[in-house]
Amino acid sequence: MNDAITRFRQALKAGHVCLGPAITLSDPLVTDALGDSVDFFWIDLEHSNMSPDAVNGHLLAARARNVPALVRVSASGTPFIKPALDAGADGIVVPQVQGVEEVRQVVRDCRYPPLGRRGFGPRVPSNYGRDGGGAYVERANRNIFVAAQIETLEAMETIDEIVSVPGLDSVVIGPWDLSGALGMLGDVDHPNVVAAMETIIRSARAAGLFVGAGMGTDPDYASMMAKIGVQWLQVGGDFGYLVDFMDQFTSAVRSRLESR
Secondary structure (H helix, E strand, C coil), rough: CCCHHHHHHHHHHHHCCCCEEEECCCCCCCHEEEHHHHCEEEEEEECCCCCHHHHHHHHHHHHHHHHEEEEEEECHHHHHHHHHHHHHCEEEEEECCCCCCHHHHHHHHHCCCCCCCCCCCCCCCCCCCCCCCCHHHHHHHCCCCCEECCHHHHHHHHHHHHHCCCCEEEEEEEEHHHHHHHHCCCCCCHHHHHHHHHHHHHHHHCCCCCEEEEEECHHHHHHHHCCCCCCCEEEEEHHHHHHHHHHHHHHHHHHHHHHH
C-alpha cells in the first residue's frame, strides 16, 4: 500500500488544499530539502531536460520523505508514461490534452489489464520483483493518480466528456496556456479566463474528480484558485524559489545600506 498517495487522496477528500512545488533541477537533494514543507511533488518533464537518472533520484527522495510524487510527462503516449510509472511515480500529469479520446488513451496507459493496457514490468513499485503478483496489479490499478491538464480549446469544448472517462482521477488547470488558447496569453485574471476555469471546475467536481492547477508563487492568486474550487496547487518551482528569494534578499540589504 502506498501510504503517501493514499494520504494525498484522503486530504483532498477532507477538503485540505494541497500545495506542492515543480521540480526541474536535476539534483535530488532539491526534493529532499523541500520534503518537509510540501504535500506533493510535481516532477516536471514538460519544461525540463531531466535525465532518467535524475528522475529516479527525485522519486527516491520523495519516497524517503513519504511525499507523493506526480510526474508531469512531456506528452501523452506509452513511451512517456510507462517509464515514469515503472520508476515509481505515484501519479501522472499529462499536459495539453486535446480531447476525450486522448484522455481515454492516457488512462489505459496508466492501468494494467483488464482496466487498461499498461505493459507489465514494474521495477521500483513492485519492490524490484518481490511484490509483482496479482495483489500488486490490483493495488497499482487502484492507486495510480491519473490527471489530465485542461489548457486547450479542444479540451474545453469536450470537458463534460473528459471528466466522464472512467479511471481519470483529476483534471488540472493550466491558467497561462488556457489564457493563450482564449487569445489573451498571460492575462490569467481576465473574466473570460476565470469563467473558463470555473466551467472546468464545476464539470470536474460534478463528476467526482479532483481539480488541480499549476501556477506561480502568488499567495493571493493561490487563495483565489482555492476559493473557486481548486483542491491541489503546484505553486512555483525550485529555480523560482532560488531566484525570488535571492532577488528579494539582495534588494532588501542594498536598500538598507543605501539609506544609511
